[in-house]
Amino acid sequence: IRWSLYNPGAKFLDPVTYNAVVTSHALVMIFFFVMPVMIGGFGNWLIPLMLLVADMQFPRLNAFSFWVLPGSLYLMLMSNIVENGVGAGWTIYPPLSTYSYHGVCMDLAILSLHLAGISSIFSSINFMVTISNMRSVGGHLLALFPWSIKVTSFLLLTTLPVLAGGLTMLLTDRHFNTSFF
Numbered sequence: 001i002r003w004s005l006y007n008p009g010a011k012f013l014d015p016v017t018y019n020a021v022v023t024s025h026a027l028v029m030i031f032f033f034v035m036p037v038m039i040g041g042f043g044n045w046l047i048p049l050m051l052l053v054a055d056m057q058f059p060r061l062n063a064f065s066f067w068v069l070p071g072s073l074y075l076m077l078m079s080n081i082v083e084n085g086v087g088a089g090w091t092i093y094p095p096l097s098t099y100s101y102h103g104v105c106m107d108l109a110i111l112s113l114h115l116a117g118i119s120s121i122f123s124s125i126n127f128m129v130t131i132s133n134m135r136s137v138g139g140h141l142l143a144l145f146p147w148s149i150k151v152t153s154f155l156l157l158t159t160l161p162v163l164a165g166g167l168t169m170l171l172t173d174r175h176f177n178t179s180f181f
Contacts, residue, residue, distance in 0.1 A: 043123075
């Protein structure tokens with residue numbers, strides 16, 4: 001990406017490959033690094049320590065939300081290998097994500113984002129329940145980190161179903177000839 005930006009006239013990457021590289025980089029960084037590591041990883045490590053409890057409220061839900069991610073990442077990586085890759089931008093821009101531009105690779109990316117959203121929803125539920133129900137007996141004040149995880153979990157619970165709805169509408173536009181976008 002940097003080489004293409006450094007030499008604007010050079011043909012190091014064709015436009016389709018450049019869009020695929022930018023899209024895959026953005027989606028992997030957002031849905032498979034920032035959200036799982038910053039929220040899931042640090043949250044699962046620090047929330048029980050800060051609340052003085054042994055584990056999260058629902059450890060099996062926590063494990064399920066973790067083990068959905070490798071399958072989702074596999075589908076995302078497969079979407080980059082199949083055809084020319086997903087080159088619709090990190091927002092999955094609807095004119096570029098139609099069936100005339102992308103085939104199976106876009107379907108794999110949409111399924112991958114659905115699974116990553118399910119994982120984040122379940123971990124957000126676990127964080128909110130853990131922080132609400134497992135405070136220490138004498139401690140009515142929470143530290144800033146549990147508050148930030150609780151607010152972030154609330155925001156994820158309100159926005160990820162909207163993302164899933166938008167992805168489902170895009171999927172119906174692609175396969176069932178609806179006209180949402």
